[in-house]
Amino acid sequence: MGPTASGKTALAMELADRFPVELVSVDSAQVFMDMNIGTAKPDAATLARYPHHLIDLITPEERYSAARFRDDALRVMGEITARGRVPLLVGGTMLYFKALREGLADLPEANPDLRAAIDAEAAEQGWPALHRELARLDPETAARLKPTDAQRIQRAVEVLRLTGRPLGEFFARQREQGLPYRSLTLALAPSNRAELHRRIALRFDQMLTEGLVEEVQELRRKYHLDAGLPSMRCVGYRQVWDMLEGRIPAPELRDRGIFSTRQFAKRQLTWLNNMKEVTVLDSLNATTPETARLTVEKFLAPVPI
Secondary structure (H helix, E strand, O other): OOOOOOOHHHHHHHHHHHOOEEEEEEOOOOOEOOOOOOOOOOOHHHHHHOOEEOOOOEOOOOOOOHHHHHHHHHHHHHHHHHOOOEEEEEEOOHHHHHHHHHOOOOOOOOOHHHHHHHHHHHHHHOHHHHHHHHHHHOHHHHHHOOOOOHHHHHHHHHHHHHHOOOHHHHHHHHHHHOOOOOOOOEEEEOOOHHHHHHHHHHHHHHHHHHOHHHHHHHHHHHOOOOOOOHHHHOOOHHHHHHHHOOOOOHHHHHHHHHHHHHHHHHHHHHHHHOOOOOEEEEOOOOOHHHHHHHHHHHHHOOOOO
């Protein structure tokens, strides 16, 4: 795992040359068919040599979720291990990694009518009054929340009224899910943020040269899309969409795209810094591939009985 432009795919392919692994994509943008340039999807020649599971799953008109990813990933991982091989998950969608490693709380979907009713109560009585209700029925959650934390109190009260069960029960079940595998987590993170920014700029320039704008134009012709779909909210695609709609002047597209990609990488690194049991490797160090190889070799060695 790691931020965009950190060299994850290149390292994964080096490891695939050395170990009996199969690559599984952990990328919320590469699940979309016909979105190739802006997602930095491996080209046909690369995929022929290094097949990737979980890419090109749905059209850009459809939606994908962390829950569906977890189900798909566990299914594919089971198939890979049944062949006597090892799943190697590679990508930068940190939410997907978190869902796979820690499970997901099976919370009910938001209920707009109930939320409106809760908001009306809060407007009349104040959020501390709803916090007191929460303290009576779900003291564990209430203890974690300030009496003025409107958003979280609203959700906790909503779940209580919809299910009759406290939030803690859902999260306890999530913790029970876990990952049914012994795992090693490697992360590529740059020691020099300026160099990462340079790579991001080079990659975005390459995408423009390869035809990112034309790719989005073709997607708009081929599918029924709108700016609110997850596919068109992906970094790069969103900026091109806005340019085609006249909301961004064409000369500003490059700078807007690079800036948004840098912000995206920053969010990925924040996720990474909050993850536990991760071996972090400097993506800019020339010895990193060898360090990764030795680490994986040790991990895959037979466990002493």
